Amino acid sequence: MSCEIFQENLLTLPVEEFAELQTHLSHCDACRAMANQLRHDTEALEDGIIGELPELSFDSAWAVAEEEAAAVSAPKPKPWRWVALAAAVVLAVGGGAMAPDMAGPDVPPEVAGVAGVEFDEQILKLEEEQQSLEFRWAELEQARSRLEAEQSVARAQARAAAQTAETERLALESGGHERDWHRWLAAERRAKVEADRARAADYALAEIRRDLD
């Protein structure tokens, strides 16, 4: 096989597979130099990338993210309260127009009639908005019930997994073998996963509760 083919392979094979070309590389200076150079540069690239990774720990990133997430979701507007307030204002102002006799002697009957029609339209619109908000409220309530159930299950599973991990650790400490070591590691991993799940359920529920508040 010619050097050209080997050099083509050196350009596209994974570096770990260069060893398979060892027979040729051992007696061809040019191809060996090329392979060594590529190996060296690949390692250098890895060093370079590692040297460029941000020095940001997961814990600090998570702490900042939790603060940000809380800050964004805390001051939520409560639209249904504004609608209720608007309805009260419209009732107070429009009420006079609906009942011209009660509105006082200064309001002519024809003006009171026009205002009454506008008032009816506003009431209809507000009723529609109220219905839509009630529907949304019911949806959120349902979601909250579901998430509360999920949170309860997730917490129970996290507790059970943590207990199992602890039991495995004690077994390992009281003279365990390699098999116990693997079982303990597996239990630890499982406990971590369950704890993550429980934490995720907590966040989801906290968000829904904030929406409902």
Place this chain on the structure above:
Amino acid sequence: MTERWWPTILRWVTVQLRDRNLAEDAAQDVVVRVIRHHGSCDPNRDFGGWLYKVVKNCVRDARARQGKRASREAPQVETSARPDLDRRVDLSRAATRALQAFDELPTRQREVLDLCDRQGFKPTEAARVLGMAPGTARATLHQARRALRTRLLARRSDVLELLRDS
């Protein structure tokens, strides 16, 4: 789950952005979005693929923020394409050379190369994470290796000379 993926997140943002400060901002943003939007991730499906999409969005936003900042802060000054060059003086010459060659690759090639050759993903796994067909991932990996190594060798006149003589 996110903690387990943290080193991968850092690598992804670094490989895509090629700027440490931007990468740090983007990584932080990833965690914020994971906390806010974890509900949209189906736990029965591939978490890596979902996370990768989050990373992509954060990288895109980081680039946009950088663009806005650059145009607001110094509109008349021609900015260098490699603003962090000074910091790289500390790195060894070989690493700098290798990084320069790596920077010249298209982002997609950098991503596939890093996932497969540096992080140990199989091309099919990388394809799933990147949302591309497995065949495309394999072809991109092939192109990326060839492009990177050709560039690396082009910077070594002594090796080129040997190859020419052979």
